[in-house]
Amino acid sequence: MAADRTTGVSDQTHPSGPGLRPTTGSFVGRDESAFARACDPQVFDWLDHVKAAAGCSQPVRLSGEVATIDRATGRLLASVSTADLPDGEIYKPCGNRRQAVCPSCARTYQRDAYQLVRAGLTGGKGIPASVAGHPAVFVTFTAPSFGPVHTQRTDRHGRSMPCRPRRQAEPCPHGVPARCHRTHADDDPQLGQPLCLDCYDHHAQVVWNHSAPELWRRTTIAVTRHIRARARALGLPWVEQVTGSGKVRRVPPVKLSFGKVAEMQRRGVVHYHAIVRLDGVDTDPSAIVPPPAGLGVDDLTAAIERAAATVAFTTRPHPTMPLGWPVAWGEQTDVRPVNAAGDITDGKVAGYLAKYATKSTEVTGHVSRRLDGEIIDLYANEHGNHPERLIDACWTLGGHRDWQMLRRWAHMLGFGGHFLTKSRRYSVTFRLLRDARIIWRRTETGHEYADDQGDDTTLIVGLLTYAGSGWRTTGDALLANTAAAMARERHETAREEMAAAA
Numbered sequence: 001m002a003a004d005r006t007t008g009v010s011d012q013t014h015p016s017g018p019g020l021r022p023t024t025g026s027f028v029g030r031d032e033s034a035f036a037r038a039c040d041p042q043v044f045d046w047l048d049h050v051k052a053a054a055g056c057s058q059p060v061r062l063s064g065e066v067a068t069i070d071r072a073t074g075r076l077l078a079s080v081s082t083a084d085l086p087d088g089e090i091y092k093p094c095g096n097r098r099q100a101v102c103p104s105c106a107r108t109y110q111r112d113a114y115q116l117v118r119a120g121l122t123g124g125k126g127i128p129a130s131v132a133g134h135p136a137v138f139v140t141f142t143a144p145s146f147g148p149v150h151t152q153r154t155d156r157h158g159r160s161m162p163c164r165p166r167r168q169a170e171p172c173p174h175g176v177p178a179r180c181h182r183t184h185a186d187d188d189p190q191l192g193q194p195l196c197l198d199c200y201d202h203h204a205q206v207v208w209n210h211s212a213p214e215l216w217r218r219t220t221i222a223v224t225r226h227i228r229a230r231a232r233a234l235g236l237p238w239v240e241q242v243t244g245s246g247k248v249r250r251v252p253p254v255k256l257s258f259g260k261v262a263e264m265q266r267r268g269v270v271h272y273h274a275i276v277r278l279d280g281v282d283t284d285p286s287a288i289v290p291p292p293a294g295l296g297v298d299d300l301t302a303a304i305e306r307a308a309a310t311v312a313f314t315t316r317p318h319p320t321m322p323l324g325w326p327v328a329w330g331e332q333t334d335v336r337p338v339n340a341a342g343d344i345t346d347g348k349v350a351g352y353l354a355k356y357a358t359k360s361t362e363v364t365g366h367v368s369r370r371l372d373g374e375i376i377d378l379y380a381n382e383h384g385n386h387p388e389r390l391i392d393a394c395w396t397l398g399g400h401r402d403w404q405m406l407r408r409w410a411h412m413l414g415f416g417g418h419f420l421t422k423s424r425r426y427s428v429t430f431r432l433l434r435d436a437r438i439i440w441r442r443t444e445t446g447h448e449y450a451d452d453q454g455d456d457t458t459l460i461v462g463l464l465t466y467a468g469s470g471w472r473t474t475g476d477a478l479l480a481n482t483a484a485a486m487a488r489e490r491h492e493t494a495r496e497e498m499a500a501a502a
């Protein structure tokens with residue numbers, strides 16, 4: 001099944017068979033224009049039905065039944081068949097976080113990411129407000145250089161400078177000049193491109209992308225060790241905690257909590273932006289308390305800078321590199337304290353991280369789903385442009401049995417980690433935010449379960465099967481997306497009016 005990426009219209013005809021009932025009010029075999037749908041007497045019922053997925057570029061269509069069951073007795077209280085609904089299907093948003101794939105779902109993900117990150121800095125949503133007083137830093141971990149690329153440079157006054165203004169630089173072994181006197185604009189397609197594609201180490205870069213999650217894990221362990229060593233040097237007492245089995249254990253008086261986002265740069269390598277917060281330890285393992293006196297932002301900054309400069313490891317061997325590739329952070333590590341009065345505020349940091357949580361490899365000019373042997377030749381070329389060579393490096397190195405994961409993540413240029421992760425105690429979860437949004441929508445629409453039963457006494461069971469992806473017609477996509485855009489505009493206007501009134 002294929003679909004138009006622009007309109008999100010599926011080219012799959014609506015099936016009919018066991019579990020997939022014929023549609024009610026279907027437009028199959030009729031005029032598929034937006035005008036025809038708009039002239040239908042039930043158009044407003046249809047718009048209300050698809051409201052949850054109206055802005056989605058590639059909604060998932062489900063058919064079947066939804067049953068409401070009494071938890072105590074198992075008795076069926078009610079059953080709703082999708083055959084009685086408009087189009088005979090339920091429309092569900094695709095939930096893709098990538099802005100280049102689905103702007104509507106990415107916008108929802110971005111807002112959730114913002115709330116998640118900010119709650120870990122200011123409190124709220126189940127996180128105590130006291131976290132606003134915990135030492136916290138905003139840190140950027142960069143990747144090392146794999147070859148010179150076109151970039152933007154500024155002087156100490158913030159004025160733009162030429163890219164690589166070298167007068168006497170010798171050309172590389174391939175005859176490419178090692179200088180560039182241009183001042184690149186933000187939309188310059190040369191940004192991030194190597195000066196010489198043949199000199200650039202594409203193999204080392206995709207291996208680094210693939211190893212970045214492990215490098216981050218080792219870095220957090222090293223920072224924790226440095227902080228605990230500092231606590232011992234200050235003579236801070238350890239805390240006794242009671243485990244679930246009733247045993248008493250002694251634990252260090254301080255721990256780290258963090259939330260991080262991976263940013264894919266134009267050269268196709270990931271950087272990490274993270275919020276690292278210093279917490280104390282209480283006799284209750286689930287409590288979030290301030291760190292003990294004597295440990296502050298300076299101690300946290302020193303521990304991070306030391307870990308970034310010293311943590312490194314070597315990957316497993318590969319026939320191309322028998323001794324393995326060295327993996328370490330780049331030379332530039334930026335650590336800045338987060339505070340309400342300075343330039344690095346909680347709102348700015350949360351917005352910054354949320355923005356990068358919805359971006360991916362499209363910044364490099366490459367957008368695709370997972371690749372396989374049938375289509376890899378469309379994207380990989382060892383003599384092609386920069387993204388094509390990175391994908392080819394993933395596919396070539398991934399041919400070895402110990403490096404097969406590189407092929408799995410070739411569409412991500414080797415990076416297989418999550419773009420937004422957090423430690424357990426840093427903040428709330430995406431699931432809690434989504435559940436709260438579902439409850440709010442049900443309250444807004446006045447939805448009630450059968451027999452006025454609440455969530456604590458009833459169970460909703462969906463006996464649904466996959467019917468397809470994408471809007472059934474171009475007209476449906478146009479009407480649904482237009483309705484969603486108008487709703488967003490009304491919401492933004494209301495939000496602005498409320499802010500002005502406050």
